[in-house]
Amino acid sequence: DNHLGGKLIDWAIVEELLVPAVAREYGLTDFRRGSEAWVGAIAKLKQEAEEAKISLSRLPSYKITTYLKGGDGRVLPFEYTLRREQVQELSEHYIRKTISICKKLLEDSGVGPGDVEKVLLVGGPTLMPHLREQLEDKHEGLGIALEYKHNPMTVVAQGAAIFAAVRAPAASIKIG
DSSP, rough: OTOOOOHHHHHIIIIIIIIHHHHHHHHSSSSSEEEEOGHHHHHHHHHHHHHHHTTTTTEEEEEEEEEEEOOSSOOEEEEEEEEEHHHHHHHHHHHHHHHHHHHHHHHHTTGGGGGOOOOOSGGGGOOOOHHHHHHTTTTTTTTOOEEEESSSHHHHHHHHHHHHHHHHHHOOOOOO
């Protein structure tokens, strides 16, 4: 899925869990993504969600502790303990969609799981234990071994460099 990335999961955490928690705690009816009064606070929650998601690849829970500033100058202390299970639930749709796309590509190419030695993981979200378990599952996932030797973020950078090198126009030199 060319449009799938960790940001989608970050925003799901913000919109489905953190924003409702802040709104409930402080009785805010206008606290939402897109609200001009809370742009900075929502951006802060997005940053915290990303950090929490990354930490939850290694930990069962992560405590978000921050201050949110409103357009009116109010500063709201906010604490929320995010659990790995919550992120797994929010990311399930994206994982299922990605696995479905991969299965279709394999099927369209006439390739079965036994024809593929390993799957190279690319991108930060592939560090999520739940995603890895789902991919390897023989029934629900791809049923193909995963390659763990390469850092998924390094693979992104290497792929971008190769793509840029291939796409770069040939230098033209004018003589005379």
